[in-house]
Amino acid sequence: MQSKRGRLDRYLSVKVNINRKDVRLMLAQQRVCVDGRVAIDIDQAINEFSHITLDDQILQANMATYVMMNKPVGVVSATKDEQHRTVIDLLDRPDRAGLHIVGRLDLNSSGLLLLTNDGRWSSGLTSPDKKVTKVYRVTLENPLSQEYIEAFAAGMYFAYEDITTRPALLEIITDKVAQVSLTEGRYHQIKRMFGRFRNPVLQLHRISVGPLLLDPALAPGESRELTAHEITETSC
Incomplete structure (x- = not known):
């Protein structure tokens, strides 16, 4: 069983169904937070337990068990x-x-x-x-x-x-x-x-x-x- 690791921009593109250009704009506007911090890097590494929000709405909040x-x-x-x-x-x-x-x-x-x-x-x-x-x-x-x-x-x-x-x-x-x-x-x-x-x-x-x-x-x-x-x- 492998950990699901990847890049923030790819995750957002799939999750919100937008292109990479719009993801860049979203991050520039400081609308995304990862683990309680504003995300600004499109290539930021995330995994299945990263807490991710967009405009204060939770996109992912899986807990490790x-x-x-x-x-x-x-x-x-x-x-x-x-x-x-x-x-x-x-x-x-x-x-x-x-x-x-x-x-x-x-x-x-x-x-x-x-x-x-x-x-x-x-x-x-x-x-x-x-x-x-x-x-x-x-x-x-x-x-x-x-x-x-x-x-x-x-x-x-x-x-x-x-x-x-x-x-x-x-x-x-x-x-x-x-x-x-x-x-x-x-x-x-x-x-x-x-x-x-x-x-x-x-x-x-x-x-x-x-x-x-x-x-x-x-x-x-x-x-x-x-x-x-x-x-x-x-x-x-």
Whole structure:
């Protein structure tokens, strides 16, 4: 989901259905404001969250939305699904249809899930180049050993995609519970890595994305908007 960025003159030309020459005159007459300031540059950059007025009439006033959810098991990380309930279905808010998911969790996984209408913000958190760390608590069927720590740290080669995973940090919490920190998120990556040891994953729960921790006050299925501090911390 990409951020909708562009030039002010192009936006006004389409929105008000006038030519570029008339846009220049409109700006010269100081009739347009962007984010509370008089706009004078025709090539001023705007995005979908710029507050734009013409003669004190609002043309655009979209608000950026950032939501944290404690995703429960059995709910799909999708906006629509014919077979399962989706995370969008769990939201009780009028703008939910305009939100997209930032880094999915599969049907049987739980924990921190982020939703937004800000494509630039979500791209910053999910782009492989950013190497944002995601932390998971993993419950396994069989006991862990030092061998797991070394294998995760070295990276694992998957022939099907012809890729080697980036080094991952595995910490043993109890004999069958581990904390895994990744900077990538390939298809079923954690389950496949433990699969190398023929050790089935029983529970997979995401604890954090970058500096953003799952709010312990959120019960499974509950959500809340991010605070201003949390948004600033996770903005790239």
